[in-house]
Amino acid sequence: MRKVDPGKIKMAGIVSIVSHQFKTPLAIIKGYLEVLLSGDCGEINVSQREYLSDALENVKRMSCLIENLLDISRIEEGQFKVKLRAVALEKITEQVLKNLSTWIKANNCDIVLKKPKRLPRVLADPDKICQVVQNLVTNAVIYKTSRGKVEITLKKVNKEVLFICKDNGVGISRKDFDRVFSKFYRSEDAIELNPSGSGLGLYISKAIIELSKGKIWFTKNKKRGTVVTFSLSVAD
């Protein structure tokens, strides 16, 4: 067996190993909580149900965090791969909005999707782009201060398709436009509105877009809130 020099193990590698080690016990805790909540082990009262549900939610949160950490270690080790092919960005966007519709409604938010009748396909990895769209939509919904209004526009500009997500939320100051893409960076407003955020979603989204040969950036919404845009090359 090949000997591994502990001194040569990179930080990203350690994160990857530790994250994988966390996955199994977390999946077990999740399963045990689900069994208790299902009533298989006897009836539970309302208060017990609430605590168990909260515990389950937090286990799920931790699982997401581990997935993000694994993505980061893959990015930093150059192991994060995207398989580019022609994909319909509007279909991916519609699917994400459909999947999140109940959650969006529960969060008191309205989302409008604007797109032309015909939009060329883009070069992207569908699973990874789905992750980016989901991250941006989720951010737009979470970081609102009152009733959320989100407008997503898809349009072709020269040889690219733009995904533009405009919200009326708390906004990002101009000096933070680049910093928000840093690993673990969170603005004070973001921490206040969503203390449980990890500060990893935009870092991963940027990596995915850049590996797809696109760009992602923030601009100020003229009225209030933020506009985040990513571009991808037309495939056809």
Place this chain on the structure above:
Amino acid sequence: MEKKKQKILMIEDDPFTRKLYRNKLNLAGFDVDEAISGEEGLNKVRAEKPDLILLDIILPRKSGLDVLIELKGNEKTKDIPVIILSVLGQVQDIKKGLTLGAKDYLVKSEITISEVVAKARECLKNKKL
């Protein structure tokens, strides 16, 4: 006469996971047998011919994917449905498992235990005892 139960073999090295699924599957009316390594799993498949196999991927000595390759390459075991149940959830992991012949690929962190039981039931719906 008591109806014969369908038998599920769970190849899984983690004792807590085995306990969790054993109890739930028993409650759902299945007979559950267990193996804690790939080798033991293959021996039990040959000896006991389960109706369904729940297979983990990260296993001692012989990985779940190696077990799957052997099962699907053997005339006597190739038709036993296999559901992979793993913590590995990357698209390439899932594609690999399905390409090698798994009936389904379930990621432990993304699916509830009741959904696993429902998948097992669906898988065995048309299987005669």
